[in-house]
Amino acid sequence: MYKLHIDKVTFAYGPLQPPVLADIGLSIGSDEFVAVVGRSGSGKTSLLSLAAGFLKPTKGRVHIDGRTVEGPSAERAVVFQDDALFPWLTARQNVGFALKLKGIPKAERERRVAELLAHVDLAACADKAIWELSGGMRQRVGIARALAADPEFLLMDEPLGALDALTRERMQEFLLHLWQDSGAGVLLITHSIEEALFLATRVVVLAPSPRRIVADIPVTFGRRLLQGDTSRAIKSDPAFVAARERLRDLIELQDFEV
Amino acid sequence: MSTIEDIAGQDEPTAPAPISPGFDWVRLVPLLTVFAIITLWSLAASRGWVSKVFLPSPLAVLKSAYQVSVSGFADSTLLQHLLASLGRVFGALAASIVVAVPIGAIIASSRIGRGIFDPIVEFLRPLPPLAYLPLIIIWFGIGEASKVLVIGLAMAPPIIIATAAGVRSVSRDRLNAARSLGATRSQLLRFVVLPSALPSIVTGIRIALGAGWSTLVAAELVAASRGLGFMIQSAATFLGTDVVILGIAVIGIVAILLELLMRALERRFVPWSTHL
Numbered sequence: 001m002y003k004l005h006i007d008k009v010t011f012a013y014g015p016l017q018p019p020v021l022a023d024i025g026l027s028i029g030s031d032e033f034v035a036v037v038g039r040s041g042s043g044k045t046s047l048l049s050l051a052a053g054f055l056k057p058t059k060g061r062v063h064i065d066g067r068t069v070e071g072p073s074a075e076r077a078v079v080f081q082d083d084a085l086f087p088w089l090t091a092r093q094n095v096g097f098a099l100k101l102k103g104i105p106k107a108e109r110e111r112r113v114a115e116l117l118a119h120v121d122l123a124a125c126a127d128k129a130i131w132e133l134s135g136g137m138r139q140r141v142g143i144a145r146a147l148a149a150d151p152e153f154l155l156m157d158e159p160l161g162a163l164d165a166l167t168r169e170r171m172q173e174f175l176l177h178l179w180q181d182s183g184a185g186v187l188l189i190t191h192s193i194e195e196a197l198f199l200a201t202r203v204v205v206l207a208p209s210p211r212r213i214v215a216d217i218p219v220t221f222g223r224r225l226l227q228g229d230t231s232r233a234i235k236s237d238p239a240f241v242a243a244r245e246r247l248r249d250l251i252e253l254q255d256f257e258v
Numbered sequence: 259m260s261t262i263e264d265i266a267g268q269d270e271p272t273a274p275a276p277i278s279p280g281f282d283w284v285r286l287v288p289l290l291t292v293f294a295i296i297t298l299w300s301l302a303a304s305r306g307w308v309s310k311v312f313l314p315s316p317l318a319v320l321k322s323a324y325q326v327s328v329s330g331f332a333d334s335t336l337l338q339h340l341l342a343s344l345g346r347v348f349g350a351l352a353a354s355i356v357v358a359v360p361i362g363a364i365i366a367s368s369r370i371g372r373g374i375f376d377p378i379v380e381f382l383r384p385l386p387p388l389a390y391l392p393l394i395i396i397w398f399g400i401g402e403a404s405k406v407l408v409i410g411l412a413m414a415p416p417i418i419i420a421t422a423a424g425v426r427s428v429s430r431d432r433l434n435a436a437r438s439l440g441a442t443r444s445q446l447l448r449f450v451v452l453p454s455a456l457p458s459i460v461t462g463i464r465i466a467l468g469a470g471w472s473t474l475v476a477a478e479l480v481a482a483s484r485g486l487g488f489m490i491q492s493a494a495t496f497l498g499t500d501v502v503i504l505g506i507a508v509i510g511i512v513a514i515l516l517e518l519l520m521r522a523l524e525r526r527f528v529p530w531s532t533h534l
Binding site for chain 2 (some may be wrong): 078
């Protein structure tokens with residue numbers, strides 16, 4: 001069990017720029033599914049980039065149990081909004097990318113990749129080119145590619161943002177099962193309040209100007225899906241609707257404080 | 259876990275509807291143009307509108323094509339002339355690629371590198387090969403090396419510029435994705451930057467091949483004893499207009515074939531170029 005700490009982090013793009021994030025503190029356990037919601041421009045993606053190591057904090061530090069994050073690493077694999085797959089590789093080769101970098105022997109690699117592809121239900125499309133796959137399939141390839149690195153944390157930046165509503169709902173269910181099976185902690189950036197409530201074990205609300213965390217709420221709706229409830233039943237449950245409205249009020253309220 | 263199984267069937271990509279069939283007559287226009295030019299040419303030659311010395315008939319050119327192919331012109335057959343020219347162009351291409359791709363990569367990835375190479379490339383690129391040909395003869399003599407160098411100098415700039423553009427346009431997300439999967443610097447270069455830039459490099463090579471081929475005649479002005487450019491030159495000195503036209507036709511047709519070949523290679527080896 002690891003913990004990813006974002007420890008009093010301030011980030012600005014330049015010394016003269018106003019900070020994108022100010023004094024942010026957030027810890028994510030490797031058994032947690034943390035969803036960050038907030039309006040666009042609230043610094044959600046910057047937060048993820050800091051956790052991934054793509055950006056360096058201006059002040060404060062990001063660390064895993066005391067070990068400072070110096071840059072990107074396979075222990076914190078990232079899933080991107082526009083998939084960022086490698087179009088010169090097939091689905092299978094994309095998934096095997098991290099294993100190839102590590103120099104894992106071919107036989108072992110092929111076994112692991114086949115396993116992962118089956119896990120994301122893409123075994124039949126393994127040798128297709130990336131551009132032959134639909135948006136939902138691509139995101140599953142992207143997720144399998146990240147899982148192949150055997151990460152402690154999976155950082156996802158609006159992974160379902162570009163999908164149509166029905167595919168999105170199915171992918172949400174898929175993500176929940178995946179999180180349960182993978183044993184990796186998840187940091188999910190999303191602008192969908194409903195998605196955050198449905199998937200996460202904790203929902204964090206990021207507010208703009210000054211960009212700070214205004215709420216950090218434990219939730220349990222996802223557990224009900226894993227116990228056999230349907231998405232529709234959960235999402236239309238009065239408790240879910242009430243939580244969604246409260247969260248929405250909280251985000252909208254921030255706009256008037258400016 | 260029925261949820262995951264359900265996904266696959268739901269979002270299968272659908273094929274686009276086929277475009278309605280029917281023959282597009284406008285596509286015949288280029289063929290008509292070619293046909294009209296050859297007809298006009300035959301008429302001009304057979305009716306004596308132009309003297310045969312200046313404009314031999316298409317049939318006469320075909321005859322000389324047969325003659326040059328079988329018994330040769332200036333000690334070499336048409337095929338030998340063609341192969342000599344192709345050999346020079348592809349030799350120059352290989353040398354240009356080896357030099358130009360690294361230079362392009364340096365220009366794209368370092369401001370100092372860009373400062374060093376950019377002025378040279380920008381000066382060389384618009385320069386007509388005939389302008390620096392005499393200098394190259396003075397420096398390197400009239401051997402094979404000078405010819406390859408002249409062609410190579412015309413080929414390098416497009417490859418350098420295309421490589422630099424390709425390396426510069428590598429997607430940041432893809433670089434970050436590879437880094438967060440554990441890629442080292444050299445792995446990034448080999449597994450992400452190179453394949454990202456490859457479609458652009460191949461386009462540069464296609465343009466370079468065209469530029470090199472059109473420099474050919476100039477290069478073969480330099481004391482060649484074989485080659486299409488040489489064939490045209492020496493035929494012109496004793497008014498062998500049929501061989502001159504033959505040479506021009508072969509150069510033109512080979513240029514088109516090279517272009518088609520490069521496009522086929524592009525589709526075969528960088529099929530992801532339209533999906534970057």
